[in-house]
Amino acid sequence: MNFKVADNFSDHLVSRRTFLFTLAAVTCLPFLPEAKAAHSFAPFSFGYVTDTHVVHGKPDSYLLLQESQLFLQDCVKQLNSEKLDFVIFGGDQVENPGVDDANWQLFVDCAQILSCPWSFVLGEKDVSGNPPVDKMKLYGPDWKQKGIQTDKPYWSQSPLPGVHIVGLDTSRPESTAGDVSNEQLEWLKKDLSSNAGKFTIVFSHHPLLAPPPFDGGPPWDDYVTANGASVREILAGSKDVRLAINGHIHVNKVQQEAAIWYVSSASLDVYPCSYRIFRVTPQTIQMESYQVSYPALVKKAKQQLDGSTIAFQYNEQKPALFAEVAVGNRIDNMALLPLSPGQPAQQIDEKKLKKAKEEQARKEQEEVAKGDKKKGKGEDKKSQDKKGQNKKGDDKKAEDKQPETKSNKKEQSKSSSTEEKAASKSEKKSKSKSDKKKTDDSTTKEDTNPAESNKPKSSSDAEAKPADGDKPEPSSEAEPKPANGDKPVSSSDAEAKPDSIQTPKSDSLESPPSEKPETPKIDNMASPEKSGAASSETKKPDSSPQSKAQPSPN
Numbered sequence: 429m430n431f432k433v434a435d436n437f438s439d440h441l442v443s444r445r446t447f448l449f450t451l452a453a454v455t456c457l458p459f460l461p462e463a464k465a466a467h468s469f470a471p472f473s474f475g476y477v478t479d480t481h482v483v484h485g486k487p488d489s490y491l492l493l494q495e496s497q498l499f500l501q502d503c504v505k506q507l508n509s510e511k512l513d514f515v516i517f518g519g520d521q522v523e524n525p526g527v528d529d530a531n532w533q534l535f536v537d538c539a540q541i542l543s544c545p546w547s548f549v550l551g552e553k554d555v556s557g558n559p560p561v562d563k564m565k566l567y568g569p570d571w572k573q574k575g576i577q578t579d580k581p582y583w584s585q586s587p588l589p590g591v592h593i594v595g596l597d598t599s600r601p602e603s604t605a606g607d608v609s610n611e612q613l614e615w616l617k618k619d620l621s622s623n624a625g626k627f628t629i630v631f632s633h634h635p636l637l638a639p640p641p642f643d644g645g646p647p648w649d650d651y652v653t654a655n656g657a658s659v660r661e662i663l664a665g666s667k668d669v670r671l672a673i674n675g676h677i678h679v680n681k682v683q684q685e686a687a688i689w690y691v692s693s694a695s696l697d698v699y700p701c702s703y704r705i706f707r708v709t710p711q712t713i714q715m716e717s718y719q720v721s722y723p724a725l726v727k728k729a730k731q732q733l734d735g736s737t738i739a740f741q742y743n744e745q746k747p748a749l750f751a752e753v754a755v756g757n758r759i760d761n762m763a764l765l766p767l768s769p770g771q772p773a774q775q776i777d778e779k780k781l782k783k784a785k786e787e788q789a790r791k792e793q794e795e796v797a798k799g800d801k802k803k804g805k806g807e808d809k810k811s812q813d814k815k816g817q818n819k820k821g822d823d824k825k826a827e828d829k830q831p832e833t834k835s836n837k838k839e840q841s842k843s844s845s846t847e848e849k850a851a852s853k854s855e856k857k858s859k860s861k862s863d864k865k866k867t868d869d870s871t872t873k874e875d876t877n878p879a880e881s882n883k884p885k886s887s888s889d890a891e892a893k894p895a896d897g898d899k900p901e902p903s904s905e906a907e908p909k910p911a912n913g914d915k916p917v918s919s920s921d922a923e924a925k926p927d928s929i930q931t932p933k934s935d936s937l938e939s940p941p942s943e944k945p946e947t948p949k950i951d952n953m954a955s956p957e958k959s960g961a962a963s964s965e966t967k968k969p970d971s972s973p974q975s976k977a978q979p980s981p982n
Contacts (some may be wrong), residue, residue, distance in 0.1 A: 460757055466667065467627040467710055467768065469590030475507045477631075477703040479695035481553065482535040486523065490736035492697045492729050493523055499696050503703050506718065508543045510705060514587050514639025515542055518675035518693065519551025519599065529566060531673045536570070547574050550581055550599040551633035551676060552606070560601040582612055584619045590687030592626035592668070598634040598653050606634030606676070607654040613662065620666040627708075628668040635674040637690040639681035641753070643762050647741060663688060670767055671706075671713060680717060680756035687769045689713065696720070699729035700755045710767070714776070718760040803809045835945025880959065 480500050486493045507515060517539070522531035532554075539546055548567075555561045563581040576583045581597040594616070598606030608616075620628065633936050635642065638652040653659065663669045664686040672690050678695040680702070694702050700719060707714040719726055730751055733739055740745035755761070762776040 454802065464683075464945050467590060467625070467670075469588065469627050469708045471707070472513045472588055472591065473510065473705060473707040475510070475515040476518060476673055476693060476701065477503055477507075477511050477515065477696055478693050479520045479551070479698065480517065480535065480697070481520055481523040481697050482538070483523035483531050484534060486829040488732065490698060490729075490732045490738070491523070492725065492732065493694070495722075495725055496523070496697045497534065497538060498534070499701060499725075501541075502720050503539050503696060504538060504720070506689065506721070507703075507705075508541070512544045512705070514544055515546040515846060516547035516593070516595075516631050516673075517546065518631060518673065519549050520553040520695075521548060521551070525551055525817045529561075545574065545587065547571070547576065547583075547585070549631050549633055550597050552599045552601065552603055555599045556601050563597075563599075580612075580615070582615070584623070586623065586626060590626055592628045593621045594628065594630045596659070597633040604651065605650050605654055606632075608632075608659050616659070616662055620662070620668065624626075624666070624668060626668055627670060627710075630663060630668065630669055630672040632659075632674050634671070634676050635690070635692055636663075636672055637683055637685055639677070639679065639683060639692050640676050641742060648853060660685065660688075671708075671765075673730065679754045680760040680767070682715070682756075682760050682763060682773055684765075684773070689765045689773075691715065694754055694756075697729070698754070699726065699733040699751060701726050701729050702761075712767060713765040715761075715763050715765060716781075717724060823906065885894075 468696070477500075480496060481491050481493060482496045482500060483493050484497070488494050492499070521535045548570075550563060550567065554567070555563055564579065568579070571578055571583060576585055581599075582595055584592065586592045596608055596616070597612065598608055600606060627678045630636075630651065634651070634653040634656075636653055636656040638649075642648040669688055671691065673693065675693055675695065676691055678698045679692055680694045680700075681692040683690045683692075691704075693704055694700055694717075696703055702717050702719045705716045705718070707716070707816065733751055733754065734748045736747075736750075739750040742750040759773050759775050759818045762778055762781065764774045764776055765770075766774070804972065919971050937981065
């Protein structure tokens with residue numbers, strides 16, 4: 429996660445949270461003389477966690493190493509509830525030299541759950557190993573990922589407008605003491621000069637100003653920055669550095685020198701198992717300390733510390749007294765640090781602070797509830813509007829569909845009537861054709877029956893003459909003419925030729941089906957004697973197209 433200047437940073441100037449922070453700071457303290465702020469910046473807040481000692485599979489000592497991951501996860505969860513601007517880890521993030529890379533990844537997996545940007549400085553545990561850890565090879569990519577462009581294990585950045593932070597490297601492999609290289613001191617001077625006018629905070633693992641008992645002789649002086657005085661001189665020369673924070677010695681202590689507040693902080697996995705939150709305005713720094721959420725494990729941590737070597741070094745007769753040093757007094761835990769020169773730290777009234785926080789939480793819940801209620805009303809309105817639109821659309825579709833349905837019904841009725849008429853007409857026509865066909869079939873049977881057609885006619889029928897005024901129609905087939913002088917064929921020699929008889933077809937009939945067509949009259953009828961021969965030679969009527977083309981006899 430990178431430190432970035434918020435695009436909507438002006439929103440912080442009027443935020444309710446910022447107002448409540450300032451209100452809590454004012455109500456929890458006695459009256460402070462009004463002073464003009466040396467720097468102009470928007471109020472902000474940040475978290476500070478140090479000496480987490482994350483490791484896997486190593487037994488507890490006075491450091492609760494087996495609980496280190498659990499404590500870090502709990503701390504991250506609590507920090508996320510505070511909506512901080514950034515978080516700094518103060519060194520000794522990991523434990524167990526030689527496998528720091530694996531433990532470091534475990535630490536990163538926990539820390540990256542933070543909902544705000546975070547960075548870190550190095551402690552001796554972070555760089556100790558066999559062989560020693562390559563600082564930039566292991567940690568450089570993480571700084572780069574956070575937007576810190578550096579090729580050295582120290583860095584600086586401006587996370588917010590008007591605010592500058594510096595991360596010093598005081599770590600030395602395999603040593604509890606720390607120092608700041610000459611190269612780094614020169615860099616520090618230039619960095620502070622180039623960022624003049626910005627409110628500046630300096631972070632280091634080892635204390636630059638050692639608190640008691642670490643300000644004495646051996647063995648305590650082995651836990652401080654060897655050239656801390658040189659560093660403090662550079663910081664004092666800048667009017668912008670107002671706060672310096674360190675870890676390493678596992679105690680809570682607040683001190684002031686040359687208008688700079690020096691704050692030492694306890695370890696997360698060593699009693700009292702705490703971390704800090706700083707809320708900064710141009711006038712004050714409000715410092716709050718909190719423990720992890722496991723009272724039974726905190727009690728276990730105290731028991732482990734009471735029996736530790738460092739506790740017996742502090743007081744061989746009463747080693748438990750060192751726990752009081754680690755916790756510090758009330759001002760070392762909950763205090764308002766004025767930024768006006770010469771003003772002492774003031775104790776925060778914890779009851780008022782708690783009440784202010786409860787009020788803050790209540791108002792935030794009300795705002796969330798109002799937002800949810802407003803959102804719910806908006807969604808209900810949208811839902812109602814959508815339902816209304818859907819109903820209107822359905823009504824319109826129904827209206828559009830109704831005329832169409834009526835029209836379809838009319839068309840269907842009309843079509844049905846037409847179809848019924850056509851069916852009736854077709855049925856009548858079919859019936860008429862059927863009757864006609866039956867009549868034609870019966871007529872054809874009568875005309876083509878050889879028994880009836882070859883019956884001898886009576887002389888009266890054969891010689892029947894047409895009525896007066898009617899002339900018999902000549903038949904070209906009835907009286908064949910002789911050709912080339914041949915004698916006419918006598919009636920006795922003539923034979924009936926049924927092939928010349930045209931069978932009437934139903935398609936060529938013009939008379940109604942009830943009327944029978946007249947039998948064609950043949951003058952040269954065959955004699956009865958030869959009718960039997962003619963009957964045996966009778967063929968079926970010719971159905972060729974030629975026979976159809978000839979007109980039927982009347």
